[in-house]
Amino acid sequence: MPPFTYELHEISHLALAPARAISDIAQLWLKSPVNFLSYTHVGKNMVATVELFERMTRRYGKPAFGLSSTIVGGKRAPVVENIVWRRPFCRLIHFERQLEGNQGEPQPKLLIVAPMSGHHSTLLRGTVEAFLPFYDVYITDWADARLMPMSAGRFDLDDYIDYLISICEHLSKEKDGVALHTLGVCQPAAPLFAAVALMEAEDNPHVPASMTLMGGPIDTRRSPTKVNLLAQERGSAWFQHHCISTVPLGYHGAGREVYPGFLQLAGFMAMNIDRHVNAHIDLFSHLVEGDGDSADKHREFYDEYLSVMDLTAEFYLQTVDTVFVKHALPKGEMTHHGAKVDFAAIHRVALMTVEGENDDISGAGQTLAAHDLCYNLPASMKADYLQEKVGHYGVFNGSRFRNQIVPRILDFHANGKRSVRNLSLVERI
Structure with missing residues (x-):
């Protein structure tokens, strides 16, 4: 740059x-x-x-989750956010539900791994809200690199995977007999997949019961999108030269090399510029016409969408090189601290993949590729679902997510592939 x-x-x-x-x-x-x-x-x-x-x-500053209550067992329960695990570049937020004694048996834990791709974890507010009635929910809250002083050290993809392993161990070590399920949305599908494989290879007793990978880039050679094609055409050196900048004075992270959030946002906006221009034209019309409800919906979406964070240069470049340029995951060449990640080691952790038919970030089939790598995982522990008529955002938010995707994830966690698999996995493999 x-x-x-x-x-x-x-x-x-x-x-x-x-x-x-x-x-x-x-x-x-x-x-x-x-x-x-x-x-x-x-x-x-x-x-x-x-x-x-x-x-x-x-x-735009970092938004708040603002989830003050949920419905559990037909009764409204207050929700309190607590930080239950912390490292320099991540906090683990627990949405603790203040349940009464008669609101049913303890529900399983759900770790939602939020993307570290330019937006804050609050982008998954709707995801958290949809699962709160059914799970004891936790979410990773990644730090904005421009606010991290140089004294905090480096943070790369290997560190990201280490964090996920540590979080799974932290949540599983509590001897409460409650199952832990994990869910990786978009970018974290790859590191979550790797973290589980590493834990399985070491016979770690704290592996989660399942992992659900949603709209994630496991094999970007399948149904390549504009993002994937750009990475293949330009190579890692181009991204290092054109996308990395240094945090200026005035921020705690001054001097740190980062991939700026404003650059990521510009790329996202450019991919669908007509849609964003039309949305703002519509907002102008709603304001003139006094349509407050429609204007509020626009404000709510763009207050979140335009709030971005910086990524450490080493994390961004290692992710681009490993996932998008070298295709190390599907080739079986991914390494963690120099040691090869063996996805064939996965044999205890159930796998579900969820994709969107119109996803222009992770094309249909890219997440499904995880099934081919887990060939030692029994078929009874695998499931796949392709949601029609949704793009990338619709995989983890919106009405189709709430009404069609969430019930299938709930069913998979409860019953395995029996009723989730339907014809999707059979037809697409």
Whole structure:
């Protein structure tokens, strides 16, 4: 990446500060009930314009999960977030449900491994919310690299896998007789898969009961997307030269080499630029028309989508090289601290894969490839599901996720492949 790219990004943001201040004042004046313009079509257009400007130039902070309660056994139970495990680059959040004595038997634990790919773990708010009535839910909350001082050291893909093994051991060592299930969404499908294989190879007694891999890049040679093709065409050296920058002064992580979140966001936006432009045009129309519900839905989605974090350069580059350029997983060449990862060692941990028919990040078939690597895992412990009419986001969020995917995951955890497999796995293999 050209020198001072991060600094130029910061300067451009600061340069717009006076304009944002003026837009804030304009919003207060234009929305005031004592201002007759606020009731006119012209005034509503002006309000919509200044709000769009403010939202398009704002720096979005890390959102909160905001999950204060859930329904368990037909009764509402308060939910409290607790940090139960911590390392420099990750916290494990436990969504502790304050259950009454008559709300049923202890439910299994579910570890949701959130992506470390530019967005915060709160992107999976809907995922957590959907599983809370049925599981004791935990989620990985990865650190923003630009906030991590150099004294915290390095963090690469090997460290990520070490963290997952440590978390599984932490959750399984509690002698409560409750099963632990794991779920990796998108990027963490590969490291979770590797972590389980390493634990199995060492006959670790704390392996989870199952792993569910959702829309993850196990074999990116299958149904390659634009993201996959770019990695194959450019190679690892190109990403190191064009995508890595240094955190500037003013942040705790000053001097750390990172893959900036704003660069990742720009790439995501560019992939579907027409959709995002139309969404903001629709927001303008909703604001002018006074359609508050539709405007709120837009704000809620983009407040999350536009909130991004930086990744350590070593993690990003090792992931690109291992998963997208060398295809080390499907070739059986992936290593962890120099030792080969043997996926054939997996024989106790049930495997389910979930994919989206229209996924433009991890194409259909890429996650399914995990089944071929687990040839020592009994067929009765495998399941696959392809969700029709959903893209990448729809694999772990939205109505089809809640109504069609979640029930199948619940059934798999309870009954194995018996009713989840249906024809999907048979037809696609």
